[in-house]
Amino acid sequence: MEILVCVKQVPDTAEVKIDPVKHTVIRAGVPNIFNPFDQNALEAALQLKDADKEVKVTLVAMGPDQAKDVLREGLAMGADDAYLVSDRKLGGSDTLATGYALAQAIKKIAADKGIAQFDLILCGKQAIDGDTAQVGPQIACELGIPQITYAAELKVDGTTVTVKQQNEEGYIITEAQFPVLVTAVKELNEPRFPTIRGTMKAKRREIPTLDAAAIGADDAQIGLSGSPTKVRKIFTPPQRTQGLVLKVEDDNSQEIVDQLVEKLTAAKIV
Structure with missing residues (x-):
């Protein structure tokens, strides 16, 4: 079985900055991490590899050269x-x-x-x-293959993939045949840590870089020119002020109610 895992290096959301002119994420000088949900996806692939040594796991990332760190x-x-x-x-x-670009890269690889x-x-x-949850499904659409999103459990039997899909009302059990794209939620597993031996070997690995020409990408469908999403306005929301504080000094329920009504009235809430 050949498995491909899409991973991304993302800025630490606590330090994220936005270019006020281009409306894109400023990555320079911002701490970067391995996207947590992608770690769950990789762990799922590695568990399948643990169970069957014939399984091969390939990673692909799109980004600047520093994204090789997560690879x-x-x-x-x-x-x-x-x-x-x-x-x-x-x-x-x-x-x-x-x-589109990742789908082109996947076909090339x-x-x-x-x-x-x-x-x-x-x-x-x-x-x-970005928190869009759109890229995985869009890759599947570009490749013309089935997709199963929000996998909380994943099983593979032969060429059949069975997924317990998480949704707002509970779970749905969905099956599909190879080839299929699956997106992972954090409940799927607990990602493992890199080993010391693995880390030393990974440092010596040459990671191929594919540019737009190598993956056969149409320039009109990539970058800002190929992006129909346009950001009209971007701003930092005002910091929330502290809400009402009610200090309870005894267990007199009527007094507590009176204090609450007084504070809500003063705040013009009631």
Whole structure:
């Protein structure tokens, strides 16, 4: 079984900054981390590999050269191969352009490996910098394969993938045949840590970089020119003020009610 996992290096959301002119995330000088949901996706792939040594796990990331850090972390965890998709032409890509570029890269990587397509593609349900949950499904649409989102449990039997899908009302059990794309939620598993031996080996690995030309991307469908999403306004929301504070000094319920009504009246809430 050939598995591909899409991973992303994301800015620490506590330190995120936005370019006020381009309305894109400023990555320079901001601490970056392995997108947490993508770690769950990778762990799912590695568990399948643990159960069957014939399983091969390939990573792909799109971003600047520094994104190789998360690819090496993934290799240290146990992935077999890793590829970086990087080109200045890809800068500013929204979810549509990103999904297209990654789909093109996935087809290129599959061809390089001598396979028609990957059996299973795993993605985190969303990246914590954008929180759109759109890229995984868009990759599936570009590749013309089924998708199963929000996987809280994942089983593979032969060529059948069974997923316990998380939704607002509970869970849905969904099955699909290879090839299929699945997105992972944090409840799916607990990601493992990279091993020391794996980390040392990953540091020595050469990670191929694929530019827009290498993946056969149409320039009109990538970057800002290929991104129909336009940000009209961006701002930092005002800091919330402290809410009403009610100090309770005894257990007299009527007095507590009177204090509450007094404070709500003073705040012109009632």
